[in-house]
Amino acid sequence: MSSSKTLQVNGRNYPWMKHPVVVVCVDGCEQEYINQAIQAGVAPFLKKIAAQGTTWSGDCVVPSFTNPNNLSIVTGVPPAVHGICGNYFLDREANQEVMMNDAKYLRAGTLFAAFSDAGAKVAVITAKDKLRSLLGHKMRGICFSAEKADQATMEQNGITNLLELTGMPLPSVYSAELSEFVFAAGVKLLETQRPDIMYLSTTDYIQHKYAPGTPGANAFYAMMDHYLTQLDALGAVIGLTADHGMNAKTDSAGKPNVIYLQDVLDARVGAGKTRVILPITDPYVVHHGALGSYATVYLNDGANLDSVSRQIAALQGIEVVLTRAEAAARFELPPDRIGDLVIVSERLTVIGTSTARHDLSELTLPLRSHGGISEQRVPLMFNRRIEAPPSDHRLRNFDVFYFAMQAAV
Amino acid sequence: MSSSKTLQVNGRNYPWMKHPVVVVCVDGCEQEYINQAIQAGVAPFLKKIAAQGTTWSGDCVVPSFTNPNNLSIVTGVPPAVHGICGNYFLDREANQEVMMNDAKYLRAGTLFAAFSDAGAKVAVITAKDKLRSLLGHKMRGICFSAEKADQATMEQNGITNLLELTGMPLPSVYSAELSEFVFAAGVKLLETQRPDIMYLSTTDYIQHKYAPGTPGANAFYAMMDHYLTQLDALGAVIGLTADHGMNAKTDSAGKPNVIYLQDVLDARVGAGKTRVILPITDPYVVHHGALGSYATVYLNDGANLDSVSRQIAALQGIEVVLTRAEAAARFELPPDRIGDLVIVSERLTVIGTSTARHDLSELTLPLRSHGGISEQRVPLMFNRRIEAPPSDHRLRNFDVFYFAMQAAV
Numbered sequence: 001m002s003s004s005k006t007l008q009v010n011g012r013n014y015p016w017m018k019h020p021v022v023v024v025c026v027d028g029c030e031q032e033y034i035n036q037a038i039q040a041g042v043a044p045f046l047k048k049i050a051a052q053g054t055t056w057s058g059d060c061v062v063p064s065f066t067n068p069n070n071l072s073i074v075t076g077v078p079p080a081v082h083g084i085c086g087n088y089f090l091d092r093e094a095n096q097e098v099m100m101n102d103a104k105y106l107r108a109g110t111l112f113a114a115f116s117d118a119g120a121k122v123a124v125i126t127a128k129d130k131l132r133s134l135l136g137h138k139m140r141g142i143c144f145s146a147e148k149a150d151q152a153t154m155e156q157n158g159i160t161n162l163l164e165l166t167g168m169p170l171p172s173v174y175s176a177e178l179s180e181f182v183f184a185a186g187v188k189l190l191e192t193q194r195p196d197i198m199y200l201s202t203t204d205y206i207q208h209k210y211a212p213g214t215p216g217a218n219a220f221y222a223m224m225d226h227y228l229t230q231l232d233a234l235g236a237v238i239g240l241t242a243d244h245g246m247n248a249k250t251d252s253a254g255k256p257n258v259i260y261l262q263d264v265l266d267a268r269v270g271a272g273k274t275r276v277i278l279p280i281t282d283p284y285v286v287h288h289g290a291l292g293s294y295a296t297v298y299l300n301d302g303a304n305l306d307s308v309s310r311q312i313a314a315l316q317g318i319e320v321v322l323t324r325a326e327a328a329a330r331f332e333l334p335p336d337r338i339g340d341l342v343i344v345s346e347r348l349t350v351i352g353t354s355t356a357r358h359d360l361s362e363l364t365l366p367l368r369s370h371g372g373i374s375e376q377r378v379p380l381m382f383n384r385r386i387e388a389p390p391s392d393h394r395l396r397n398f399d400v401f402y403f404a405m406q407a408a409v
Numbered sequence: 410m411s412s413s414k415t416l417q418v419n420g421r422n423y424p425w426m427k428h429p430v431v432v433v434c435v436d437g438c439e440q441e442y443i444n445q446a447i448q449a450g451v452a453p454f455l456k457k458i459a460a461q462g463t464t465w466s467g468d469c470v471v472p473s474f475t476n477p478n479n480l481s482i483v484t485g486v487p488p489a490v491h492g493i494c495g496n497y498f499l500d501r502e503a504n505q506e507v508m509m510n511d512a513k514y515l516r517a518g519t520l521f522a523a524f525s526d527a528g529a530k531v532a533v534i535t536a537k538d539k540l541r542s543l544l545g546h547k548m549r550g551i552c553f554s555a556e557k558a559d560q561a562t563m564e565q566n567g568i569t570n571l572l573e574l575t576g577m578p579l580p581s582v583y584s585a586e587l588s589e590f591v592f593a594a595g596v597k598l599l600e601t602q603r604p605d606i607m608y609l610s611t612t613d614y615i616q617h618k619y620a621p622g623t624p625g626a627n628a629f630y631a632m633m634d635h636y637l638t639q640l641d642a643l644g645a646v647i648g649l650t651a652d653h654g655m656n657a658k659t660d661s662a663g664k665p666n667v668i669y670l671q672d673v674l675d676a677r678v679g680a681g682k683t684r685v686i687l688p689i690t691d692p693y694v695v696h697h698g699a700l701g702s703y704a705t706v707y708l709n710d711g712a713n714l715d716s717v718s719r720q721i722a723a724l725q726g727i728e729v730v731l732t733r734a735e736a737a738a739r740f741e742l743p744p745d746r747i748g749d750l751v752i753v754s755e756r757l758t759v760i761g762t763s764t765a766r767h768d769l770s771e772l773t774l775p776l777r778s779h780g781g782i783s784e785q786r787v788p789l790m791f792n793r794r795i796e797a798p799p800s801d802h803r804l805r806n807f808d809v810f811y812f813a814m815q816a817a818v
Contacts, residue, residue, distance in 0.1 A: 029661075031657075031659070031660055031661035031757070032620065032657045032659075032661075033661075034661035034662070035657065035659055035660075035661055035662065035663045035775055036620055036623065038662070038663065039663070039774070039775065040623075046661075046662075049662075050661075050662030050663070050664075055660055055661060055662040055664065056660070057660045057661070057666070057757075211441065211445055211620070211621060211622045212620060212622075213620045213621075213622060213623040214445065214449075214622040214623065248440075248441045248444065250440070250441075250444055251440055251444075251464055251465070251466045251788070252438075252440035252441075252442075252443035252444055252455075252459075252464060252466070252788035252790060253443070253444065253447070253455075253458075253459030253464040253790075254444045254447065254448070254459070255464070257466070316803075347756070347783070348440070348466075348786055365448070366444055366448065374756070377757055379660070379661035381661060381662075394725075
């Protein structure tokens with residue numbers, strides 16, 4: 001194929017690559033994790049990238065959650081276009097909270113579908129299975145999760161015998177090994193099958209537990225550095241970003257700062273007048289108790305938008321309250337899948353629904369979480385030197401494939 | 410003295426204490442330092458306070474710098490009342506940047522002056538000498554800095570032979586030992602002279618260098634925990650707060666995110682049209698290069714307020730641009746000592762003047778700094794159980810003496 005060939009996906013022109021492109025989405029990778037791992041001397045490859053490659057910062061999508069951002073990264077567009085703006089939304093007609101992890105909710109095609117259609121060899125590896133069906137929608141090639149690596153079949157996943165390939169046992173869904181499996185499989189696939197495009201998406205189990213620079217975090221980044229070194233040695237152009245950052249959400253004694261918003265609204269506006277939805281909620285909540293810095297509120301008959309908005313804005317720890325239209329414009333969200341109000345809490349505060357609906361007993365360490373504007377800045381690192389875009393270009397994590405492919409031409 | 414005696418200082422009523430009150434201002438103590446030190450198992454006393462005493466969070470004064478906050482803590486009022494809103498301000502008539510560390514700039518009396526006048530035994534120990542003359546203004550008793558401990562005289566400081574008292578050599582002004590000297594002297598003074606009120610104010614040399622939970626930070630908090638244990642054993646009511654928090658101001662490779670605001674304004678508005686003042690600037694800048702998240706801008710003839718304001722607000726990394734009146738109202742600042750505009754940058758960004766005026770060569774570690782709204786939440790911890798104020802009371806770091814004295818009655 002000629003090096004001048006390009007492919008248009010969702011309105012953006014992507015160059016066709018000559019070298020394998022590997023994009024790594026490090027779940028919950030606040031920039032400070034990398035900085036501190038380099039300082040601690042456990043990440044020599046990332047230190048080398050910092051000196052010889054490219055290091056930028058970019059903005060992720062708000063809500064700074066996993067699914068909206070993974071979908072933005074693999075479509076190159078914001079949720080207003082691809083449609084996935086959380087794990088949950090409220091289906092108003094059914095009056096039911098609906099999970100948004102089915103591909104039927106996806107409104108844009110992925111880079112993987114477009115490139116595999118055009119003949120590229122594509123491999124997608126995720127830590128948790130919840131992302132697999134969305135990321136793999138309509139693509140040909142390899143697509144599997146570490147969580148269900150033992151169940152991968154040629155028919156469904158384009159690959160099988162993954163435990164043999166990696167030499168690793170099936171990891172627990174709550175472990176650092178779940179992410180390590182993603183990297184280990186990525187290195188083996190690059191060695192054996194040399195895909196043109198590979199996407200490795202980890203889980204933030206470690207980042208929810210350990211602060212940047214602490215032993216638990218540094219061990220994770222040392223592991224990652226080891227596999228990145230191998231991907232680099234195999235000739236891949238590597239682009240590294242994150243779906244979102246991560247911050248402590250506690251006081252100095254480690255107690256979480258939680259606004260139980262449904263309780264507050266029930267008391268002040270009246271029971272049944274409002275419905276608070278936390279789009280962070282998913283079947284895997286052990287490490288964050290479904291508490292993040294973003295919520296959306298639906299108003300029922302008899303609730304006044306201005307009044308509810310003002311009451312929420314006056315709560316300590318709230319950063320901003322936006323109407324549906326304001327939030328859709330500012331965060332580029334699909335207006336039909338967010339509530340009447342969108343609420344973002346400050347860096348150290350999370351939003352819950354009702355006290356009784358959050359089980360914090362499994363939180364063995366002080367809460368660290370995400371979802372807000374405070375977790376929007378994420379790393380954009382490449383193992384090649386890349387010319388900086390014009391200074392008025394707002395860098396996004398979902399530019400990562402574009403720039404990595406530019407560097408692979 | 411009767412336990413019902415109170416003393417009014419700057420419009421607030423303070424109870425007279427029966428037990429010695431020790432207030433500790435831990436410079437740059439982002440709450441996460443304490444949380445992580447407890448997690449690492451190196452701060453058993455702080456862990457005990459968290460369980461058996463009182464742990465709150467409060468807001469410090471913005472600009473989140475050392476002098477404005479120390480003065481607020483010891484006067485119980487915001488800078489609008491006490492007048493100290495930074496280390497520097499621009500004397501417009503002289504057209505000169507003037508240091509604000511002379512007591513002539515102080516517009517309110519301190520708790521120390523009032524209580525020592527009323528017969529209380531007071532001791533004030535600061536790490537750096539820059540604060541000593543402000544904190545010690547018009548008070549009787551002991552007041553000295555660790556920095557100049559070897560020069561302390563009975564006449565000027567109310568005490569002498571400090572190296573003998575502590576058994577420590579004179580510490581370097583850039584060291585953890587400078588803060589340790591403050592604690593060591595505090596314990597010895599409580600043992601030997603049992604002051605009624607003691608104020609211990611440390612330096613943030615360590616917090617500028619090390620992230621929460623990393624070995625350099627944990628060692629500092631372990632040291633502090635050791636001395637706090639002794640102060641507690643000696644029967645003191647301890648109140649602990651911070652002058653400001655601390656955040657990384659870099660990208661994932663450790664490069665500082667700096668807006669050189671004077672350069673930007675010279676280029677866009679014209680040379681000489683504006684003057685950017687960084688009130689963080691002081692004679693001790695090695696550990697932060699005079700870079701913080703707060704600046705104030707004075708406009709000269711020919712510069713348009715609205716236009717300059719809009720241009721600054723549009724820069725990536727700026728959190729808020731306020732007029733003098735807006736800033737004075739929102740942050741409770743003295744309007745005559747701030748510029749025409751007040752600028753606060755986001756958590757990960759600092760503001761400089763001109764590239765040439767900042768020497769970053771001495772920054773051996775990635776920049777960590779403060780000054781912004783992002784460093785406003787600080788710990789408020791006490792070794793006694795204290796009844797929480799009404800939920801609509803906005804807790805401030807400068808409430809610390811009030812609550813500690815309540816607990817000492």
